[in-house]
Amino acid sequence: MHFQNTLEYAQHLDHQDPLRSYRNKFIFPKVNNKEVIYFTGNSLGLQPKNAKNYVDEIMTDWAERAVEGHFQAEKPWWDYHERFSEKLAPVVGAKASEVTVMNTLTVNLHLLMVSFYRPTSQRFKIIMEEKAFPSDQYMIASQVRFHGLDPEEAIVEVKKREGEQHFRTEDILQKINEVGEECALVLMGGVNYYNGQVLEMEAVTKAGKQTGAFVGWDLAHAAGNVELKLHEWGVDFAAWCSYKYMNAGPGNASGCFVHERHHGQEDIPRFEGWWGHNKERRFLMEPQFQPEPNANAWQISNAPVLALAPYLASLELFESAGMPALIEKRNKIVAYLEFILKEVAGKVGANFEIITPKERGTQLSVFLHGQGKELFHYLMENGVVTDWREPNVIRLAPAAFYCSFEDMWRFGQVLKGYFKK
Structure with a gap:
């Protein structure tokens, strides 16, 4: 599939997403009064609104x-x-x-x-x-x-x-x-x-x-x-x-x-x-x-x-x-995230190595060559909730239930901001 790194394209993918309504069934934390981009469903999933x-x-x-x-x-x-x-x-x-x-x-x-x-x-x-x-x-x-x-x-x-x-x-x-x-x-x-x-x-x-x-x-x-x-x-x-x-x-x-x-x-x-x-x-x-x-x-x-x-x-x-629909969206949103990572890396000259093989689920593990924990802290401070694993890996897991394609695009913009600062 030929992806595009634009807000309009990400919103187009969201509009086509048959699971888009499920995002509203979860509670998102906020940073700077904005809902976070949540990549840690592989550690702790968000709270369903009906749980209470x-x-x-x-x-x-x-x-x-x-x-x-x-x-x-x-x-x-x-x-x-x-x-x-x-x-x-x-x-x-x-x-x-x-x-x-x-x-x-x-x-x-x-x-x-x-x-x-x-x-x-x-x-x-x-x-x-x-x-x-x-x-x-x-x-x-x-x-x-x-x-x-x-x-x-x-x-x-x-x-x-x-x-x-x-x-x-x-x-x-x-x-x-x-x-x-x-x-x-x-x-x-x-x-x-x-x-x-x-x-x-x-x-x-x-x-x-x-x-x-x-x-x-x-x-x-x-x-x-x-x-x-x-x-x-x-x-x-x-x-x-x-x-x-x-x-x-x-x-x-x-x-x-x-x-x-x-x-x-x-x-x-x-x-x-x-x-x-x-x-x-x-x-x-x-x-x-x-x-x-x-x-x-x-x-x-x-x-x-x-x-x-x-x-x-x-x-x-x-x-x-249903699991079939969740897996179908998972495949698409993870592929889009990988595209965003590679597109941003190419533009800013960063060396991000995705160490997750093709046999994958929701998670992408990204080895940060030449980057340390400073990038992780920058992402967290700017509303991207992700996960750090030693020695130099950030784990990104866009859960199909509540993550959007626009989230992936926004993440790319935050990532670019780190290298422009």
Whole structure:
């Protein structure tokens, strides 16, 4: 597509955008009395305007009904989490029975590893990517130590090639085949937080399953961002946070996927609690755990409904817009952002290296050759909310729900202003 770096052209693209009305459903911070250009939906999504109504509904029920809100509220609290499954399933490519919401991301990965990391003397290794998000590194190392193993021996990292900024699928598949029957688990980030690369999850999952290993995915940067087909790909388990592209609020609840082939197993290793117990018998207070026949068997405690409320509000927007439309706009607006970056760089003589490969979602990671954190601070002071990662990378993530093509043009103008000052 032949883009143009003009306000009129950007506004033309916005006029053609079938999702343009969704921008008005979110609240934008302001800098210098102007709405910011928000590029950090990959870190914390903006607040949906209807989120407060969902929270207020629970607060009202709590005030007026107290404990009876568990069963008599308009959305009863005792099964509040069940409202998520049908709405989340198409976002991650799952059956509704395979999806639940509980706890937070790293907590859920720990809980899922109880079920899906079962090391033996022969099969005990975990394959992950080098320099994964630190929380994943800590979590996996601690799980290995919990089983009395040495992380240096049990954790196998797939590395980037010398001088390259992204992972090669053939290197990941080769490493899986190399580890072979010693591989107990493949657990990687579906979208790399640093460079924005979308891994070929289907191919990696297939290779891991062929070795006899379990395969799981951390989808923190993938859910609500890229096309996922977790059921079809045969993924064993996955978890994702809700506060990035899912717009559920800071530190909010995590979604979980457990493939249906693992449902209904009373003997599967699992940390259990009463909200995973048979719903129909839960309040009989029986001593023997009887798991729910779906992903809810991994639930432990009753749902934190005040936290879940904003997530439910956001999911209604996902249900309305649909992932195909969001992905179509994502592709177009990210391409326009890349065009703006290159056009500005050419005019001002700057050296911006986009280290995100073509396998990408919403995020572009830009390495600033010859520029330091001064540029980042300039952008922030001028209403461009972006994200800095050491040593010299700015991450730009124009979320399709609320970012406009005019935002991309305005960003280019601010960028030009830095080099003219």
